[in-house]
Amino acid sequence: xxxxxLKQLVKQYQPNLPKAVDQVDLxxxxxxxxxxxxxxxxxxxxxxRMIAGLESVTSGDILIxxxxxxxxxxxxxxxxxxxxxxxxxxxxTVRDNLAxxxxxxxxxxxxxxxxxxxxxxxxxxxxxxELKPAALSSGQKQxxxxxxxxxxxxxxxxxxxxxxxxxxxxxxxxxxxxxxLHTEQRFTTVIVTHDQLEAMALADRIAVLNxxxxxxxxxxxxxxxxxxxxxxxxxxxxxxxxxFTVERSANGSLVSPGTEFALPITDHVDRLxxxxxxxxxxxxxxxxxxxxxxxxxSVPGTVSVVENLGDETRVGIRYNDLLLMSSIPxxxxxxxxxRVHLTFNDEDLNLFDLESxxxxxxx
Amino acid sequence: MASVEVQGLTKWYGKRRxxxxxxxxxxxxxxxxxxxxxxxxxTTTLNLISGTVTPNQGSVRxxxxxxxxxxxxxxxxxxxxxxxxxxxxLSVFENMAFPLKSPKFKVxxxxxxxxxxxxxxxxxxxxxxxxxxxALSNGQRQRTALGRALVxxxxxxxxxxxxxxxxxxxxxxxRAELKEMRQQLGTTTIYVTHDYLxxxxxxxxxxxxxxxxxxxxxxxxxxxxxxxxxxxARLFGDPEINLVEASVQKSAGDRLTLQMFGEKGTMPxxxxxxxxxxxxxxxxxxxxxxxxxxELRTAGNxxxxxxxxxxxxxxxxxxxxxxxxxxxxxxxxxxxxxRNLYEPDRRIQFALRPxxxxxxxxxxxxxxxxxxxxxxxxx
Numbered sequence: 001x002x003x004x005x006l007k008q009l010v011k012q013y014q015p016n017l018p019k020a021v022d023q024v025d026l027x028x029x030x031x032x033x034x035x036x037x038x039x040x041x042x043x044x045x046x047x048x049r050m051i052a053g054l055e056s057v058t059s060g061d062i063l064i065x066x067x068x069x070x071x072x073x074x075x076x077x078x079x080x081x082x083x084x085x086x087x088x089x090x091x092x093t094v095r096d097n098l099a100x101x102x103x104x105x106x107x108x109x110x111x112x113x114x115x116x117x118x119x120x121x122x123x124x125x126x127x128x129x130e131l132k133p134a135a136l137s138s139g140q141k142q143x144x145x146x147x148x149x150x151x152x153x154x155x156x157x158x159x160x161x162x163x164x165x166x167x168x169x170x171x172x173x174x175x176x177x178x179x180x181l182h183t184e185q186r187f188t189t190v191i192v193t194h195d196q197l198e199a200m201a202l203a204d205r206i207a208v209l210n211x212x213x214x215x216x217x218x219x220x221x222x223x224x225x226x227x228x229x230x231x232x233x234x235x236x237x238x239x240x241x242x243x244f245t246v247e248r249s250a251n252g253s254l255v256s257p258g259t260e261f262a263l264p265i266t267d268h269v270d271r272l273x274x275x276x277x278x279x280x281x282x283x284x285x286x287x288x289x290x291x292x293x294x295x296x297x298s299v300p301g302t303v304s305v306v307e308n309l310g311d312e313t314r315v316g317i318r319y320n321d322l323l324l325m326s327s328i329p330x331x332x333x334x335x336x337x338x339r340v341h342l343t344f345n346d347e348d349l350n351l352f353d354l355e356s357x358x359x360x361x362x363x
Numbered sequence: 364m365a366s367v368e369v370q371g372l373t374k375w376y377g378k379r380r381x382x383x384x385x386x387x388x389x390x391x392x393x394x395x396x397x398x399x400x401x402x403x404x405x406t407t408t409l410n411l412i413s414g415t416v417t418p419n420q421g422s423v424r425x426x427x428x429x430x431x432x433x434x435x436x437x438x439x440x441x442x443x444x445x446x447x448x449x450x451x452x453l454s455v456f457e458n459m460a461f462p463l464k465s466p467k468f469k470v471x472x473x474x475x476x477x478x479x480x481x482x483x484x485x486x487x488x489x490x491x492x493x494x495x496x497x498a499l500s501n502g503q504r505q506r507t508a509l510g511r512a513l514v515x516x517x518x519x520x521x522x523x524x525x526x527x528x529x530x531x532x533x534x535x536x537x538r539a540e541l542k543e544m545r546q547q548l549g550t551t552t553i554y555v556t557h558d559y560l561x562x563x564x565x566x567x568x569x570x571x572x573x574x575x576x577x578x579x580x581x582x583x584x585x586x587x588x589x590x591x592x593x594x595x596a597r598l599f600g601d602p603e604i605n606l607v608e609a610s611v612q613k614s615a616g617d618r619l620t621l622q623m624f625g626e627k628g629t630m631p632x633x634x635x636x637x638x639x640x641x642x643x644x645x646x647x648x649x650x651x652x653x654x655x656x657x658e659l660r661t662a663g664n665x666x667x668x669x670x671x672x673x674x675x676x677x678x679x680x681x682x683x684x685x686x687x688x689x690x691x692x693x694x695x696x697x698x699x700x701x702r703n704l705y706e707p708d709r710r711i712q713f714a715l716r717p718x719x720x721x722x723x724x725x726x727x728x729x730x731x732x733x734x735x736x737x738x739x740x741x742x
Binding site: 239 | 400429487531532535536538539542543546563564576583584587588597599600601602603653655674675676677678679680681684686700707708
């Protein structure tokens, strides 16, 4: 396996169109698993297709190992690609599907047999080798598909939304298997996904893209807990982060104008605010602590909706257009109409610049 | 008074079963969720109630009166589909007023205005009434479509997956908003969904369908904490519930010693289950426990029950999924605090919260019992 480097990578389909991929820099270490994550149209699939050689590069460089591969033919790049739709050959057995690519490249029958054995052991498909694709479950097809991408011993494994067509339970199961496979084999891997849970669960680092631009490239927990900007904060996490505009009031609180939302400004928040009088306030539902009695630092509110979800309860507190959602352990304590008091820990709070969307960091 | 009584509804599409012998009652002002996987017969059930599909057998009564044989338009039910079919060239007001303009209703202009305003306020779209549909966000379109169904003041509201086309994050918010609205409206509602969170959040009760048959009818707590069978248990919760077979080694009073994961553990088990096992020569139980009920300990403290090896670690932000292999290779999923890291192949101790175990019959997969009283109505 090898490292993969993108340098100032740009894709522009037509001169008058916005860039599909805009100056993306990424350095993927040997053996690392990274996710390209973003909404549809963010440039993640275009990036993957450029790495695979299925799409030309407008400017910038793609390096596999130390070699620039911009003009190398796709089959000579040393990339293995597994798409969402499997495209296994229906008349061939799993064994022949796996061997097909090697034969085409003139690998000897003996060597082919050895590799089929080896890869089917890694992917736990040894018992499926004599079956035709039609006899496989979708999870099994997925594993055969990945095996086929890996059998040529690529320098980089590329996975394009490999789980998106599976039902929820199977997706969770396959996610675990892919993660385990990577733990054992350490293939340099790039996965494209729009599913933030998939990216978080699988990747060593996540590259979040929006409008063709790289927003943040870091470990899952870092991206989740310390998002670079409002976009990343809103894209990761389910239920989503509460994000709304607040103003600094004359008496030293952050207020949502026209509502009773008023949070006394702590030293920490004061440092974050600097000279700003108006910012976006971001708090994940788990960071909104609900209590029945007030404290000097609490924000009053009225419960307008309670969702009992088994082991978890979500409580919605309404401030005009804003429905502030809190996620708390299962409790029957609150009802619509209950008066409550909300507290937030400094470390759970995010403030974003109103113009740039950047998360504010204490100077 | 607009209760809905569904009795023995059966619909075959050739040899394929749509629904078979589906019966339930929706009380006046109740919000009933019909939940199940794709192909379970949810939409068929709704169509049989709305009258767009005719049953082979069975009957539907609304407010005590049979509506069998009535045309859909004569049933006084309002249906909202997944695709909301608004008129893009009309304003929000015109879309909402549209059903009232039909010659069948002949509602005076002043009353049309009043009704649209009232519903628009509940839906929080009263500031958008002059906007064209194209200018609305997804969430606003959703509210307009719901509002259009509501202005008719139907006896029964039928909703078919109204949130399913929204992206996952917006769905959480819209679900909460929908729940907020229904509190203010109080119209009898039947709501079809394949999303267990929607069914639990919105439904006063849930009808669970699978393969065209009713699996269970109950409150969200009943179906979550006391599922009728393993199929129901697996439909609620993400990641899915763990189901592990245990052989009964010994019973002493109201406690059983169970062999699970290749190790022995003694725990309280409901009396009626213990009594039921006496007849069996090699008694076994199927034990269900949700990933959140698995407790991981990095160091054994003498009280932990089982030993596992970490198979895979998946951080999800606030929580993480840890997949473990027990001593005998049984795979277990745990949902743990996202701040802790668990390296693959690391040996670890894990414990189950015994009061939260759900016991099933290993043969029939039917619910046998649970120590905790949650979901029984007497907790």
